[in-house]
Amino acid sequence: MMQESGTEATSNGPANQNGGAGAEPTSREGRPKSATPSVEVSAADLLHLQQHQALQVARQILLQQQQQQQQSQQNTGRKSPKANDKQQGLQVPVSVAMMTPQVITPQQMQQILQQQVLSPQQLQVLLQQQQALMLQQQLQEFYKKQQEQLHLQLLQQQQQQQHAGSKQSKEQVSAQQLAFQQQLLQVQQVQQQHLLNLQRQGLLTIQPGQPGLPMHSLTQAMIPAELQQLWKEVTNAHVKEEHNSSSNNGHRGLDLSSPAPPKNPLLNQHAPTNGQYMSHKRDGPTLEEPSPHSHPLYGHGVCKWPGCEAVFDDFQSFLKHLNNEHALDDRSTAQCRVQMQVVQQLELQLAKDKERLQAMMTHLHVKSTEPKATPQPLNLVSNVTLSKSASEASPPLSLPQTPTTPTAPLTPLSQTHSVITANNLHNVGPMRRRYSEKYNMPISPDLSQNKEFYMNADVRPPFTYASLIRQAILESPEKQLTLNEIYNWFTRMFAYFRRNAATWKGAVRTNLSLHKCFVRVEDECGSFWTVDDEEFKRGRHVQRGRPRKYAADENFDELLVQSPALVKNIQTNLGYGPTLSAAFQASMAENNIPLYTTASIGSPTLNSLANAIREEMNGAMDHGNSNGSDSSPGRSPLPAMHHISVKEEPLDPDDHEGPLSLVTTANHSPDFDDHRDYEDEQGPDDML
DNA sequence: GCGAACTTAAACATAG
DNA sequence: ACTATGTTTAAGTTCG
Incomplete structure (x- = not known):
């Protein structure tokens, strides 16, 4: 237990205990779900905040206007820069308030990604959160600019009012209102885009009946009652300022695009509907159900014409309203143009997001492929x-x-x-x-062909530990590796094992012990592991059903416990040491043992050369985790290949493929050759 | 559904 | 005592 934490917990936090494969069940248990609610809450809060801020801006502008109008009425021709400055200062907190959510720094994100403490779903949620926050920051910037523009515009308006005096024409007022409305519409557009983004990213889950966020008609939905009331006030203020000159108040609208004669104010229409606005919001999402009375501009009893919130009991009255109030006139045309701008803006944003997505996909694709x-x-x-x-x-x-x-x-x-x-x-x-x-x-073809991929992509290699260990050993020049060198090979070759160090080392050790094919040899310099490819080929990996180590029979126990030490002692005493494995492999190759797998064994010389080159290349990029090269420092390369012989292994009834099985010529009894064999090959009785 | 193969965790042992 | 290494077992998952 401690040994794992000592070496592996250094690069991974405690949350990574289930890293690697162990994380899979955890991710299945719906960990992401825990993160979702808070996200939704924050998104809703965000929207609320933005709406509130838009209202704040509008309120301040209105206030400013009224003050300026009062001043212009009282002191005609005199400016009041102090008031402007004061109001300018008032606008600052609006954007400051947007700063509160914190965006995770790239370093933190990288850390999270590397530790893989999060399930893929959580990562996705996290990314969405990040994107939402970034959008929020973008909105903040936009709001700032909007405020500045509005302020400038108001200054101009004030000057015009002051200079023009009471002879200001209605057209001028309408033009100002138009510009102001366009500004507000822009704010709304951004809000809509943000809302769309949130919805697209799943951050906003609009549930039926959930108040406040109907997604069917963002244009209407994002005009809160307060904003409309503000509009009404703004319009009335202008009307008031114009000495209530307009006799046809009901038809003095805002032509948003043309200098056509002003008609009735846009928001006067839905002023009567303000009282029912909340009920409209409670309607929830209005995904149009195909019905005989369905109309794109009619949903849940509400006219969805931009800026119109008129409520109707039946479809017929809506149609009547549509024909009367939204007929083909300048105002409707102008509103249509505005709506076109909204759509264009959204399309632009969509295109940008699409482009960004494409770039992300491309980047991820290239990253896994870049070098080759x-x-x-x-x-x-x-x-x-x-x-x-x-x-x-x-x-x-x-x-x-x-x-x-x-x-x-x-x-x-x-x-x-x-x-x-x-x-x-x-x-x-x-x-x-x-x-x-x-x-x-x-695995060699796959491994070699996708080497770059596995080295860079944090993808778990689809090979068994045994296959990987074998590959590691066979790739080594001497076909033998220490445990630490095996570790290093894993971390060097696979980004996955670099970043998920929680469990795999123990798994490697387990596999080394568990699989017959891995032979541990030891010399004075330490122990190292080799591969008995024949055993690997047989696939006799795990000795299942083996009697427990501490069985009832004491003699049996003794043998079991001693056998590893016996193997070790035999090898050590005979002085085969490091030569054993290399000679072992070479002998296998030279005896033309049908090795079906890699060219590394079929052509040992070339392979050794290639491996040497590869080792040289890899050594340069060896990361810090590797305390040196994979070649054992104390081991001499390929001494004489004596002490190795090939002998029959009649003990294995399953050995049909290769007539030859390699064991050392150590004068140890076959009983001790591999204590893991005794049951399925000989049975415990043969040992005693 | 079953069993083999595999993974993972844990307990334990041993050597340096 | 600590750590790295190695062994063994048990439980869980995946797949044929």
């Missing part, structure tokens, strides 16, 4: 096909099949699926859908 033309790991299943048919050209590209996509097509995936998705990128859990070489599925 063999970007993504070959599909394991298709790789099997390849190894069997051995003649297929261009192997299909895909990510390893993940345990979470068991229904994924087992046939080669088309290249259109080569884009990394959040699912297949993150849900690479334990080494499921592994293949080990006992199935005649060498």
Whole structure:
């Protein structure tokens, strides 16, 4: 227990105890769910805050206007810069309030990603949160600019009023109102975009009946009753200021685009509906149900014309209202133009977000492929096909099949699926859908072809520990590695093991002990591990059903307990030391043992050379975790290959494939050759 | 559903 | 005493 924490907890926090494959069940338990509610609350709060801030801005502007009007009435021709400055200061906190949410720094994000303490779903939620916060900051900037523009505009308006005096024309007032409304509309547009973003990212879950956030008609939804009331006040203030000159108040509107004669104020229309606005909001999402009385501008009894909140009991009255109030006139045309601008803005934003998404996808794709033309790991299943048919050209590209996509097509995936998705990128859990070489599925081709990928992408390699350990050992120049060197190989070759160090080291040790194919040899310099490829080929990995170590029979126990030490002592005393493994492998190769797997064994010399080169190259990029190269410092390379012989192994009834099995010529009894064999090959009785 | 293969955690032992 | 290494067992998951 302590030994794991001593070496591995240094790079991983305690939350990473379930890292690696262990994180899979945890992620399945819906950890993301815990993060979701707070996100929704914050998103709702955010919207509320923004609406409130927009109202604040409008209120201040209105206040400013009224004050200026009073001053202009009282002191015609005299400016009041003090008031402006004061109000300018008042606007500051509006944007300051947007600063409160904190965005996680890239370092923190990187740390979280590296530790993988979060499930993929949590990561997604986190990213969404980040994006929402960034949007919020963008909004903040926008609001600042809006405030400045509005302020400037109001200053101009004030000057015009002061200079023009009481002879200010209605057109001028309308133009000012128009500009002001456009500004407010812009604010609303940003709010809508933000809302859309939140919705798109799942941060906003509008539930039926949830008050306040109907998503069907953002334009209307984002005009709160207060804002409309403000509009009304603004309009009335102007009307008042204009000596209530307009006799046809009901038709003195805001032409938003043309200098056409002003008609009735836009918001006067829905002033009567303000009282029912809240009920409208309580209507919740109005996803249009196809009905005979469905109209894009009619939902839940409310006219959805921008700026209009008129409520109707039936569809017919709505149609009547639509034809009367929203007929083809200047005002409707202008509003239509505004709505077009809204749509354009949204489309622009959508295009930008699409572009960003594409860039993200491209980046992720390139990251896994960047150095070479063999970007993504070959599909394991298709790789099997390849190894069997051995003649297929261009192997299909895909990510390893993940345990979470068991229904994924087992046939080669088309290249259109080569884009990394959040699912297949993150849900690479334990080494499921592994293949080990006992199935005649060498990992070397896949490993070599996708080496860059595994070195860079935090994707768990789809190989069993045994296969990886074997590969590590076989890649070494001397076909032998210490445990620490095996660790280093894992961390060097796989980003996954670099970033998920919680459990795999123990798994490596377990596998080394558990699998017959891994032979531990020891010399004065320490112990190292070699591979008995024949055993690996047999696939006799785990000796299941083996009698417990501390069984009833004391003699038996003694043998069991001693056997590892016996093996060790035999090897040590005979002085085979480090030469054993290399000679072992070389002997295997030279005896033409049918090694089905990698070229590394079939061509030991070339492979050793290649490995040496590779080791040289890898050594340069060896990270700090590696306390040196994988080559054991104290070991001499390939001494004479004596003391090694090939002998029959008649004890193994399953040994049909290779007539030869390599054991050392140590004068130890076959009984002690491998204590793990006694049961399934000889039985305990033979040992005694 | 079953069993093999595999993973993971934990307890324990041993050596440096 | 601590740590790295190694062994063993048990429980869980995945897959054929």
